[in-house]
Amino acid sequence: MDFYVLLGVERSASIGDIKRAYKRLARKCHPDINPGDRTAAGHFRQISEAYETLSDPDRRRRYDAVGYSQSTIEETAFGFEGFDFSVSASGSSASTFGDLFAEFLHQGGSDSPAAVPVRGTDLHHTIALSFEDAMRGGPQTVTVTRQEHCRTCKGLGRLRVVESRCVPCHGSGMVKSARGHMVFSKACPHCSGSGRQRQTRCPTCDGHQIEMRTEPLTIATPPGLDDDARIRVAGKGNVGRNSGEDGDLYITVQVQPHPLFRREGDDLHIVVPVAVHEAALGTKFEVPSLDGLARVRVPPGTQSGQRFRLRDRGVPSPRDGRRGDLVVEVRLVLPRLLDERSKDLLREFGRINGEDVRAGLNHHKGHEGHEGHE
Ligand SMILES: [Zn+2]
Ligand SMILES: [Zn+2]
Known part of the structure; x- marks a missing residue:
């Protein structure tokens, strides 16, 4: 879809023209004015992207050159419900939609119920073994620092508390924010719009679900490990988040050389x-x-x-x-x-064993150009 057509402006339109066109359209198709209307929501998203692109001189130049825009907006991460969209028609200092988006897009995290499982990262460790220990095999103790579930919240990132009124939104479930002449209201991120608080961000891990822990691990090594051999210890890497799988621990073995073998x-x-x-x-x-x-x-x-x-x-x-x-x-x-x-x-031995030990060399006589002296 051509952004100029979407906004109904000429290709030569000034920034001011584009802004006015966008605001006029935004008021018409904003999801708050058309609740439950998916077409309006989709249209609103399109004109927002068009405005985002054309109001930025650099992006507009690129768009004009290529004819399409690489959208920077994640479509699924965002719902338009809950806005209180009051636009002053004469307002010129309104920030671009990108600034507005940023705040909403950064809400996610562990508070959000739809948090995606994240696999823990793998860890790599090196141990040095004596030649004898490598040959024998057996238990080896390594001390590993890894991300573990936070003990305070058992890896949930939040703690249950006695239900109370949400303080940041005063129990209303909504918070307002202003951008220039636009005032937005959105679901309170602290109580997910319920106005009540039943859980609080874990103070130990600050909601990150994890803490660093250093602990000794005992690893069974098979006999006969060679230098640079790698042992995988499943599930002993960094812990996964949001019920994601735990990472693995990889141990590279350095075997010290033996003086004789x-x-x-x-x-x-x-x-x-x-x-x-x-x-x-x-x-x-x-x-x-x-x-x-x-x-x-x-x-x-x-x-x-x-x-x-x-x-x-x-x-x-x-x-x-x-x-x-x-x-x-x-x-x-x-x-x-x-x-x-x-x-x-x-000398006596040499006399008795008069055999010419270099007799074999005679077969190759002359090959190197040395005839010897006769
Ligand atoms: Zn709240
Ligand atoms: Zn915690």
């Missing part, structure tokens, strides 16, 4: 130093594991970097409880200092 999936890796003679002749030793010491047998002729897998000695999977393996990697270490006797023994 490195985790890969559900396997644990450990590096174990082995002396030359042990690797050559074979040996047995014990390594730490999640279940105490575990025996490892290293066969004769073991190479540095060789791995031995101990089945089911790894991490219990937090999903199905099945365990990974413990992977033992041996690393050959030479004695730091060699005495003369040891050096002699090694």
Whole structure:
């Protein structure tokens, strides 16, 4: 619907023309003059929006350019009943309808019986676990500050009081407000127009239904949690309002690294130093594991970097409880200092084992352009 047509003015109409046209029409189709007439109410809403748009130079320019207006008025949030609409025809200082709307639109809140349920927001928390605690699992205590139902009003936002006359409206159920030359009366927000007061805004939470509370929560953690794992604790986020659902609490787990074990999936890796003679002749030793010491047998002729897998000695999977393996990697270490006797023994050893350990390199001779010297 064209706003100019609605108001019955020329496209070149001045602000004064628009205001006069609006007031003339508003008096004709105001819902108070036409009680119960939905057509009149709808028409009133349209001319109000037209006036809102065309009386604002910026919005009018945009409307002229695009040909339509993005309504800023929420249609459903507002009823027109209860106005006492007396307009002075010559009044020019009347504020725009937007200002008038603002007051009514801000009434809602928890006092209103039609308050919409609001889901509580989720909360996020981080806990640090030692490697052992993460592997073991079990109860962990976290201290969380969250929005809870106000204890004074049990989350209702209001308290019942002995019925009495509503003070702000003196029991009339209506309050008046003036804007320039217009006087409005509307249902008293304190008693919803009844003139009687049976409940009062909760003084503890000021009607917001909630209070902040810090309390320890005990959380069951499954065994085998990995670094950055996330646990969801349903319903332990911020509390919902107007019977809305409670939010959830998400806990991110930070697992401290272990000095010996490195985790890969559900396997644990450990590096174990082995002396030359042990690797050559074979040996047995014990390594730490999640279940105490575990025996490892290293066969004769073991190479540095060789791995031995101990089945089911790894991490219990937090999903199905099945365990990974413990992977033992041996690393050959030479004695730091060699005495003369040891050096002699090694020279003797070299003479006896004359095998060329770099024989494999010969296959790649020339690849890099190094022919070696002959
Ligand atoms: Zn009242
Ligand atoms: Zn309260």
